[in-house]
Amino acid sequence: MKQSYIGNFEEWEKGFRFSVPIRVRFSETDMFGHLNNTVTFSYFEQARIDYLKKLGLMNDWLDPKGERIPVVADLQCDYSKQVFFDETVDVYVKANSIGKSSVDIHYMAKNANGEVVFTGRGAMVQISKETGSGVAWTEEEKDLFYARTRN
Structure with missing residues (x-):
């Protein structure tokens, strides 16, 4: 794999500590039974939300009185193997930086089979609901991210 966001693949792979299993539904495939290339972004979303819930970050964002929300600033996916209807893939997610x-x-x-079928990366920004400007992570929030990326 030669994605620009992956340096040493083995080290990069070892950094993942959280995953969610996702079964490919019929509606997510083309007429040949292949996973549609747009669906992986929904899988990233599901894994990201479950990861953020596990960290404890979703509560404030979902609070109607909360002042901050997360937005995805960019997202990319690189495909390495075909995925088919009724397969289950484990989607891993981590905060890289x-x-x-x-x-x-x-x-x-x-x-x-444990084979990597696709990889990706994306930036998420915490913004103010009122101004739309970035809102800095608190030290506690940074610690939550860092705790999940260490052994």
Whole structure:
């Protein structure tokens, strides 16, 4: 794999600590039974939300009185193997790097044989509902991200 966001693949892969299993539905495939290339972004979303819930970050964002929300600033996916209807893939997610108000999130999906079928990355930014400007992570929030990326 030669994605620009992956340096040493083995080290990168070892950094994942969280995953969700996702079964490919019929409606997510083309007439040949292949997973549609747009669906992987929904898989990233599901894994990202479950990951953020696990970290404890979703509560404030979902609070109608909350002042901050997360937005996806960019997202990319690189495909390495075909995925078919009724397969289950484990979608891994991790915070790769944390900025002032952003986090670079990386993804990796493996099939039942343990083969990497697609990878991806995307920036998520925490913004103010009122102004739309970035809102810095608190030290506690940064610690939550860092705790899940260490052994």
